[in-house]
Amino acid sequence: xxxxxxxxxxxxxxxxxxxxxxxxxxxxxxxxxxxxxxxxxxxxxxxxxxxxxxxxxxxxxxxxxxxxxxxxxxxxxxxxxxxxxxxxxxxxxxxxxxxxxxxxxxxxxxxxxxxxxxxxxxxxxxxxxxxxxxxxxxxxxxxxxxxxxxxxxxxxxxxxxxxxxxxxxxxxxxxxxxxxxxxxxxxxxxxxxxxxxxxxxxxxxxxxxxxxxxxxxxxxxxxxxxxxxxxxxxxxxxxxxxxxxxxxxxxxxxxxxxxxxxxxxxxxxxxxxxxxxxxxxxxxxxxxxxxxxxxxxxxxxxxxxxxxxxxxxxxxxxxxxxxxxxxxxxxxxxxxxxxxxxxxxxxxxxxxxxxxxxxxxxxxxxxxxxxxxxxxxxxxxxxxxxxxxxxxxxxxxxxxxxxxxxxx
Ligand code: UDP
Numbered sequence: 461x462x463x464x465x466x467x468x469x470x471x472x473x474x475x476x477x478x479x480x481x482x483x484x485x486x487x488x489x490x491x492x493x494x495x496x497x498x499x500x501x502x503x504x505x506x507x508x509x510x511x512x513x514x515x516x517x518x519x520x521x522x523x524x525x526x527x528x529x530x531x532x533x534x535x536x537x538x539x540x541x542x543x544x545x546x547x548x549x550x551x552x553x554x555x556x557x558x559x560x561x562x563x564x565x566x567x568x569x570x571x572x573x574x575x576x577x578x579x580x581x582x583x584x585x586x587x588x589x590x591x592x593x594x595x596x597x598x599x600x601x602x603x604x605x606x607x608x609x610x611x612x613x614x615x616x617x618x619x620x621x622x623x624x625x626x627x628x629x630x631x632x633x634x635x636x637x638x639x640x641x642x643x644x645x646x647x648x649x650x651x652x653x654x655x656x657x658x659x660x661x662x663x664x665x666x667x668x669x670x671x672x673x674x675x676x677x678x679x680x681x682x683x684x685x686x687x688x689x690x691x692x693x694x695x696x697x698x699x700x701x702x703x704x705x706x707x708x709x710x711x712x713x714x715x716x717x718x719x720x721x722x723x724x725x726x727x728x729x730x731x732x733x734x735x736x737x738x739x740x741x742x743x744x745x746x747x748x749x750x751x752x753x754x755x756x757x758x759x760x761x762x763x764x765x766x767x768x769x770x771x772x773x774x775x776x777x778x779x780x781x782x783x784x785x786x787x788x789x790x791x792x793x794x795x796x797x798x799x800x801x802x803x804x805x806x807x808x809x810x811x812x813x814x815x816x817x818x819x820x821x822x823x824x825x826x827x828x829x830x831x832x833x834x835x836x837x838x839x840x841x842x843x844x845x846x847x848x849x850x851x852x853x854x855x856x857x858x859x860x861x862x863x864x865x866x867x868x
């Protein structure tokens with residue numbers, strides 16, 4: 461659904477939009493091409509779904525392609541993902557061969573039309589191998605924390621990464637020493653998308669009723685892919701501690717992503733852990749359940765994102781935008797969004813999460829204050845207009861990189 465650019469004026473003001481139009485004007489005649497590994501599910505797809513049409517509306521010719529692969533390929537890239545996040549993983553030579561084969565298939569399938577090619581995350585990074593034939597400038601946009609990997613996955617990826625013109629990370633702490641220039645760009649949410657737009661109270665009530673949730677009792681919610689690094693079992697453990705002291709319900713809402721093969725196994729674990737408690741609502745949502753997720757968050761008393769490892773954790777900003785206090789794991793980009801005691805609380809364990817949840821459940825004024833602060837923090841730092849500005853500036857800056865400088 462197209463949202464006219466001028467609708468954003470009411471949120472961010474006219475000056476911000478004018479600035480974007482000026483920057484976009486400098487990119488006339490240039491084509492940007494984004495490539496990632498899934499069209500739906502997860503933060504990258506969430507951002508590109510909104511960013512690509514807005515860039516086009518600004519007059520910047522922008523395309524989005526998605527690499528394809530078989531189950532085995534996505535099992536390999538999920539192992540990469542987990543290893544880059546520091547989890548122990550076995551990555552064999554045969555797995556690396558399969559990765560290279562699927563990258564070759566994609567090199568034959570995708571039409572490279574961009575003057576600037578933005579490659580998102582490790583999955584499609586190998587496409588860079590044919591950059592000299594394809595031409596264009598290449599940017600590696602890394603959304604995950606690659607600072608403390610296990611196994612040899614980084615050693616496998618680094619030679620690819622160092623062929624890019626630049627690398628972009630979400631947080632300073634995520635970066636590695638590289639022989640290419642590095643930039644920092646935080647992710648963002650679209651305040652007017654179905655996921656985040658204002659909803660009428662009756663729409664929220666309708667969704668809550670549809671899923672059998674009691675609107676009259678407190679609701680703790682975590683929205684996440686069913687992924688162990690999102691720690692859904694830790695959330696259930698926290699909820700059980702809270703329930704000893706305070707009435708509440710728990711909503712664990714999530715779907716899968718086509719590039720995440722572990723979802724079903726994790727969902728099974730979660731369903732088993734929740735069995736027998738009618739106040740735990742495990743909701744497996746189809747893709748594009750944006751209004752439902754929006755309504756569930758708006759109906760919530762507290763939102764959790766108790767990840768053990770995290771890239772950015774867009775769900776945090778999505779909740780802050782809706783003025784919800786957030787209890788977040790003190791990891792990755794969550795630390796940039798949850799300012800401890802200001803926009804929510806950072807925690808290190810199920811017990812810590814439970815203690816903060818009890819504190820918040822007992823203190824309505826604290827919930828209101830943290831929610832208000834969170835909304836302002838999201839507005840000032842994590843909206844899509846700021847993100848587009850950063851990408852436009854970075855694209856322009858690529859013209860001025862000194863090829864003879866070695867960036868170490
Ligand atoms: N999301 C969704 N449906 C789901 C689970 C998640 O639409 O069932 C969205 C969520 O609202 C957020 C994104 O997917 O916009 C997840 O991004 P995040 O950065 O939190 O985590 P990632 O999945 O990229 O690790």
